[in-house]
Amino acid sequence: MTIISSSRWTRAIALVAVASASVALSGCSILNQITGGGQATRDDSGQVVEGNDNTDVFTLQVGDCLNDATAAETVETIPTVPCSQPHDSEIYASHIMSGDTYPGQDAVIDEADRVCLDAFEGFVGIAWADSIYYYSYYFPTEGSWSGGDREILCTIYDQAGQVTGSLQNIGR
Numbered sequence: 001m002t003i004i005s006s007s008r009w010t011r012a013i014a015l016v017a018v019a020s021a022s023v024a025l026s027g028c029s030i031l032n033q034i035t036g037g038g039q040a041t042r043d044d045s046g047q048v049v050e051g052n053d054n055t056d057v058f059t060l061q062v063g064d065c066l067n068d069a070t071a072a073e074t075v076e077t078i079p080t081v082p083c084s085q086p087h088d089s090e091i092y093a094s095h096i097m098s099g100d101t102y103p104g105q106d107a108v109i110d111e112a113d114r115v116c117l118d119a120f121e122g123f124v125g126i127a128w129a130d131s132i133y134y135y136s137y138y139f140p141t142e143g144s145w146s147g148g149d150r151e152i153l154c155t156i157y158d159q160a161g162q163v164t165g166s167l168q169n170i171g172r
Contacts, residue, residue, distance in 0.1 A: 040064070040080040051081035057138065060153060063166075064091045069157075086162040089136065093119035093154035102145040108152075112137040116154035123156065125171040132172050133158055 039059050041050035048064055054077040060066075065087035067079040081087050095115040097108070116137045120128040128135065138153040156167050 055080040089155040089157040092123040095152040097150040
């Protein structure tokens with residue numbers, strides 16, 4: 001998966017990439033058995049109640065809060081925390097792309113940008129152009145696509161730094 005950030009004027013360069021879903025998942029399974037990592041502890045509603053510094057990117061869900069501002073370019077895991085704790089971003093939407101053949105990075109980015117922009121207002125309560133917040137997205141790479149990855153995850157963040165609590169219906 002790769003993450004792209006939007007800003008009011010330009011899109012930033014990719015920050016996060018996962019080369020292959022199958023390799024990542026099998027590697028994480030072995031690592032999980034040894035270290036107990038891979039997934040955050042969730043309550044019955046699916047909310048993270050205990051963070052994990054090594055949450056497998058393929059276990060992330062809408063509503064998860066992440067500490068991903070300093071993530072390396074290539075990652076298999078992302079730190080997650082309860083949203084009640086300071087965090088860098090929050091996943092606010094998910095979209096599953098269709099098709100068997102990887103459509104190319106430009107097409108994936110175009111779809112991710114459209115989907116995340118369309119979902120932004122419904123989550124925040126005002127249009128992205130009027131908001132103080134920005135959005136980013138994780139999206140499939142050609143390698144992760146071949147392993148079955150089709151998910152775009154939209155994240156919201158504040159360029160000023162970490163936030164505490166969910167930004168849902170924040171209206172700013």
